[in-house]
Amino acid sequence: MVYDLIIVGSGAAGLSAAIYAGRYRMRTLVIGDAFGGYTTIAGPIENYPGYRKIDGFDLMMNMRAQVAELGGEIQEGRVSELKKEGSGCFTLKTQNGKEYFANTVIIATGTEHRRLGLPNEKELTAKGVHYCVTCDGPLYKDKTIAVVGGGDSSIKGVNLAAEFAKKIYIIVRGNKIATEPINYERMQKLGDKIEVIFQTEVKEIHGKEKFEKVVLSKPFNGSTDLAVDGLFIEVGLIPRSELITMVGIELDERKYAKADAMMRTNIPGAFVAGDIFNLFEGFKQDITAAAMGAVAATSAYEYYKLHGDLCILHAKAPTV
Amino acid sequence: MAQVTIYSTPTCGYCKMAKAYFTENNVAYTEKDVSVDAVARDDMIKKSGQLGVPVIDVDGTLIVGFDKPKLAQLLGLA
Incomplete structure (x- = not known):
C-alpha cells in the first residue's frame, strides 16, 4: 500500500x-x-x-x-x-x-x-514489582507500597494509589520532589500516609516467588531493609x-x-x-x-x- | 460463544482497551473489579500467579495483559 x-x-x-x-x-x-x-x-x-x-x-x-x-x-x-x-x-x-x-x-x-536494572527486577515484575501505578496500584488495597522516583508521573501515581494503599513510601534519589505544585499539594494533604525517603536509592530487590523487600542505599528508621507489599518503579x-x-x-x-x-x-x-x-x-x-x-x-x-x-x-x- | 472473564481495576488503561475491543467485536464478558472484590483478586492471583491487570480468562485459557493477537485467536476473530 x-x-x-x-x-x-x-x-x-x-x-x-x-x-x-x-x-x-x-x-x-x-x-x-x-x-x-x-x-x-x-x-x-x-x-x-x-x-x-x-x-x-x-x-x-x-x-x-x-x-x-x-x-x-x-x-x-x-x-x-x-x-x-x-x-x-x-x-x-x-x-x-x-x-x-x-x-x-x-x-x-x-x-x-526506564528500569532500575537490578537482579530479580525482571523475574518479580507483576509479582510485586510494577511499572504502572494506575493499572496495578488498586490491587494493593490496605497494603503498604513503595514508589521509586520523585517525578510527576510518580507523584500522580502516589496520589491515585493513596485511595487504596494504607501507607506509601516514596524513595527519591535526590533531595526534592519534582512535580507540578498541584500534584504536590494533593500529596501533602495525604499526611502521614506518605513518607518520603530522600537521597536514597534502591540497591537490591528481594523475593522468591513474590516480591518481599528492597535494600536501600542508606538506613531508614535504623535499617537498610524496607519490607513492603508492592514496589512501583517510576524512574523516568x-x-x-x-x-x-x-x-x-x-x-x-x-x-x-x-x-x-x-x-x-x-x-x-x-x-x-x-x-x-x-x-x-x-x-x-x-x-x-x-x-x-x-x-x-x-x-x-x-x-x-x-x-x-x-x-x-x-x-x-x-x-x- | 466463549466464556470471557476480565479481571480489572477501574483506572487501568489496558483493561479499558480490552473491554473496548470486546464491545467493538460483540464479545460478551464478565468483569471482576479486583480493587474491591477480594475473592476475585485471590482467584486471579491463584490462577495467574501474578498481580498485574488485566487478566483475561477465555474458556479457561488465561491471558495476562491485553494481548490482542492472542485474544483474537482464542475468540475466533483473527
Missing part, C-alpha cells in the same frame, strides 16, 4: 499528526504497537485544554475517532524495518510481514519505562529510537532524535514528533506531544506538496 504519510506511533503526537494530515487530505496511515501510548495508562488528565478532567484512555479514543472521521487509517503493529529508497520513497515493514510505502514519515514512537523514560537510527536520523547525546522546531530531521521527508524528540527538554506532556504532531504533519504536507509522489512506482498495479 502507498500512502502520502505514514505515522509510526499512535500516542498523542501520532494521532494529533494524523488529524492534521487528514485535514490536509493526505492519504494517511498510523501504525502503532501500543494504542494511545502512555496517555492510556496515565489515569485522569486535568491539564489538556478543553477538558477539565478526562481519563487518558478516553482522550485517546476521542483522538482516534477524530482521525477516523478525517479518513485516516489506524493499524496495530510493530514496524520492524524503515528505510528510504533511492527514489525518496520510504518503505516500512511490520513484524507480521506487511509492507507499506510512504512519501513522508513521522516517527512518534515515544519512550519506554528512555527513547524508543530504533527506527530513528535505522533510517539515519541523527540522535542527540541522550539518544533522542535531533530535529528543528518544524520537526524536520536530517533525512528529507522524515519528521519526528512527541516524546522521542527533546524539544522542550524534559517537559513531556500530552499538549506538547500533540503540538509537535500538528507541526510535523504540516511540515510533511509542505514537503509532499514540493516533491510530489515519490512512491509512484510502487503505486502501479503488479504485472501478472
Whole structure:
C-alpha cells in the first residue's frame, strides 16, 4: 500500500499528526504497537485544554475517532524495518510481514519505562514489582507500597494509589520532589500516609516467588531493609529510537532524535514528533506531544506538496 | 460463544482497551473489579500467579495483559 504519510506511533503526537494530515487530505496511515501510548495508562488528565478532567484512555479514543472521521487509517503493529529508497520513497515493514510505502514519515514512537536494572527486577515484575501505578496500584488495597522516583508521573501515581494503599513510601534519589505544585499539594494533604525517603536509592530487590523487600542505599528508621507489599518503579523514560537510527536520523547525546522546531530531521521527508524528540527538554506532556504532531504533519504536507509522489512506482498495479 | 472473564481495576488503561475491543467485536464478558472484590483478586492471583491487570480468562485459557493477537485467536476473530 502507498500512502502520502505514514505515522509510526499512535500516542498523542501520532494521532494529533494524523488529524492534521487528514485535514490536509493526505492519504494517511498510523501504525502503532501500543494504542494511545502512555496517555492510556496515565489515569485522569486535568491539564489538556478543553477538558477539565478526562481519563487518558478516553482522550485517546476521542483522538482516534477524530482521525477516523478525517479518513485516516489506524493499524496495530510493530514496524520492524524503515528505510528510504533511492527514489525518496520510504518503505516500512511490520513484524507480521506487511509492507507499506510512504512519501513522508513521522516517527512518534515515544519512550519506554526506564528500569532500575537490578537482579530479580525482571523475574518479580507483576509479582510485586510494577511499572504502572494506575493499572496495578488498586490491587494493593490496605497494603503498604513503595514508589521509586520523585517525578510527576510518580507523584500522580502516589496520589491515585493513596485511595487504596494504607501507607506509601516514596524513595527519591535526590533531595526534592519534582512535580507540578498541584500534584504536590494533593500529596501533602495525604499526611502521614506518605513518607518520603530522600537521597536514597534502591540497591537490591528481594523475593522468591513474590516480591518481599528492597535494600536501600542508606538506613531508614535504623535499617537498610524496607519490607513492603508492592514496589512501583517510576524512574523516568528512555527513547524508543530504533527506527530513528535505522533510517539515519541523527540522535542527540541522550539518544533522542535531533530535529528543528518544524520537526524536520536530517533525512528529507522524515519528521519526528512527541516524546522521542527533546524539544522542550524534559517537559513531556500530552499538549506538547500533540503540538509537535500538528507541526510535523504540516511540515510533511509542505514537503509532499514540493516533491510530489515519490512512491509512484510502487503505486502501479503488479504485472501478472 | 466463549466464556470471557476480565479481571480489572477501574483506572487501568489496558483493561479499558480490552473491554473496548470486546464491545467493538460483540464479545460478551464478565468483569471482576479486583480493587474491591477480594475473592476475585485471590482467584486471579491463584490462577495467574501474578498481580498485574488485566487478566483475561477465555474458556479457561488465561491471558495476562491485553494481548490482542492472542485474544483474537482464542475468540475466533483473527
